[in-house]
Amino acid sequence: xxxxxxxxxxxxxxxxxxxxxxxxxxxxxxxxxxxxxxxxxxxxxxxxxxxxxxxxxxxxxxxxxxxxxxxxxxxxxxxxxxxxxxxxxxxxxxxxxxxxxxxxxxxxxxxxxxxxxxxxxxxxxxxxxxxxxxxxxxxxxxxxxxxxxxxxxxxxxxxxxxxxxxxxxxxxxxxxxxxxxxxxxxxxxxxxxxxxxxxxxxxxxxxxxxxxxxxxxxxxxxxxxxxxxxxxxxxxxxxxxxxxxxxxxxxxxxxxxxxxxxxxxxxxxxxxxxxxxxxxxxxxxxxxxxxxxxxxxxxxxxxxxxxxxxxxxxxxxxxxxxxxxxxxxxxxxxxxxxxxxxxxxxxxxxxxxxxxxxxxxxxxxxxxx
Numbered sequence: 615x616x617x618x619x620x621x622x623x624x625x626x627x628x629x630x631x632x633x634x635x636x637x638x639x640x641x642x643x644x645x646x647x648x649x650x651x652x653x654x655x656x657x658x659x660x661x662x663x664x665x666x667x668x669x670x671x672x673x674x675x676x677x678x679x680x681x682x683x684x685x686x687x688x689x690x691x692x693x694x695x696x697x698x699x700x701x702x703x704x705x706x707x708x709x710x711x712x713x714x715x716x717x718x719x720x721x722x723x724x725x726x727x728x729x730x731x732x733x734x735x736x737x738x739x740x741x742x743x744x745x746x747x748x749x750x751x752x753x754x755x756x757x758x759x760x761x762x763x764x765x766x767x768x769x770x771x772x773x774x775x776x777x778x779x780x781x782x783x784x785x786x787x788x789x790x791x792x793x794x795x796x797x798x799x800x801x802x803x804x805x806x807x808x809x810x811x812x813x814x815x816x817x818x819x820x821x822x823x824x825x826x827x828x829x830x831x832x833x834x835x836x837x838x839x840x841x842x843x844x845x846x847x848x849x850x851x852x853x854x855x856x857x858x859x860x861x862x863x864x865x866x867x868x869x870x871x872x873x874x875x876x877x878x879x880x881x882x883x884x885x886x887x888x889x890x891x892x893x894x895x896x897x898x899x900x901x902x903x904x905x906x907x908x909x910x911x912x913x914x915x916x917x918x919x920x921x922x923x924x925x926x927x928x929x930x931x932x933x934x935x936x937x938x939x940x941x942x943x944x945x946x947x948x949x950x951x952x953x954x955x956x957x958x959x960x961x962x963x964x965x966x967x968x969x970x971x972x973x974x975x976x977x978x979x980x981x982x983x
Contacts, residue, residue: 620665620693621748622658630745634664671748674705675950687711696753696761697739702892703727706947714945717891726753732888733895735767735842737783759783760793764887765838766845769805773798779836781934808836812843814849823854840884852877852902859909871910878903894952897942899957901959904935908966922980924974929966936963 639660642648648655671684690711693701697853700723702716719725729747730739734758743751755762759782771779771792783805790805792798805919812833819825830847831868837844855874858864878899885896911928914920920928936945946952 615666615686616662618666618670618686618688620662620897621669622662622665624685624748625661625665628745629634632666634661638664672703672705672711674709685709685711690727693725693727695729695743695747695749695751695910697728697730697736697751698730698888698890699728700724700891701725701727702894704946704947705947705948706976707949712945712947714892716893733842733845734965736761737767738842757785759785762887764840764884766840766842766884766888768838768841769800770836770838771795771798809843812837816843816847821849821854823858826851826854839880845881845884848877848881852881855904856902859906868910868913871906871913874906874909875903878906892942892945894943894946897939897952898955900935900942901955904932904939905962907935908932922977924975926970926977929970929973933963933966933970937964 635657639657648660665684667684671686672690674685676681685705690703690713695712700715700717700719701713704712704714706712706942713727734742740756743749760780761767765780765782767783769781769790771781773779773863774792774794776794779792779798779969781790781792781798781800783790788802790800790802793897812829816826819829826847830851830973833841833844833847840939852874854977855877858866858870859874882896882899882903885893885899889896898926898980908929911920911925911932915922936959940956940963943952943956943959946956948954948957
């Protein structure tokens with residue numbers, strides 16, 4: 615374990631170093647624990663061990679008594695980082711790690727894992743990596759001001775009326791400039807303050823769908839529709855809509871279903887770019903889309919707004935989406951949330967296939983009369 619990277623020199627004097635001094639080192643010293651250790655222990659040893667954990671540990675997502683924990687996996691920790699990884703990891707309920715490719719990997723290609731949340735913007739991801747892992751990411755996504763064309767950190771240029779007038783942060787200079795007219799720019803102070811205010815508003819509106827929708831409409835004038843804060847709001851709204859649709863006391867109209875479907879589609883369009891291949895996030899978003907689409911098409915059929923043939927066609931499309939979502943969760947341990955979801959999806963897929971078969975037989979019987 616002591617041979618693993620701790621980045622002691624880079625961490626000295628930082629906020630996290632001071633935090634561990636107060637909450638880890640001081641209690642150990644005051645309790646006399648360090649003096650009792652054979653050979654003695656000093657601040658550098660304690661900070662070094664904590665650094666090893668921060669830089670190399672993996673989150674264990676399977677349910678654990680007492681809450682979530684982290685685990686050290688010596689060989690898996692050797693994989694370098696990229697915000698566009700070609701590897702994915704999964705840890706089962708016996709704490710065994712599985713590392714698998716999430717897409718085709720060519721001979722000689724470097725194997726990458728991802729150490730941060732791909733749904734964050736570039737500056738947010740890089741700051742987390744800089745503070746927690748002590749390096750600056752230079753992956754293709756971080757190097758591209760438009761984040762591979764997704765514009766997950768882009769602002770709307772108020773001076774440009776035409777499509778494509780987005781203000782992005784230039785990597786070389788750090789300035790925020792319009793892609794169409796570099797003279798149109800934003801000050802870093804304005805960007806930072808605006809994002810902080812938006813994050814605060816999102817936090818306070820988190821469980822209120824009306825406030826979230828108003829906030830989304832308000833920020834649409836300032837941020838690109840794919841901005842990471844816009845995606846956060848869309849995810850929150852979709853989550854609330856799921857609860858509404860699952861509540862049997864509600865009788866939602868088709869607009870509620872259509873709204874959730876549209877949100878899932880918008881989120882998926884971004885995920886297909888930033889998380890190509892096998893992706894937990896993409897699998898979950900696709901499942902949410904398929905599930906809602908199935909509910910809506912059944913509702914329309916029951917209300918005589920859709921024919922039996924149209925229902926079969928729609929359900930067959932849902933089946934394709936469910937199969938693809940399941941394919942992306944094949945390697946997930948059963949004890950994880952995604953593993954449990956895959957079980958649910960298998961049951962729902964079987965029920966869906968039975969429904970399609972019954973409807974097709976009924977349609978054939980009517981056609982042959």
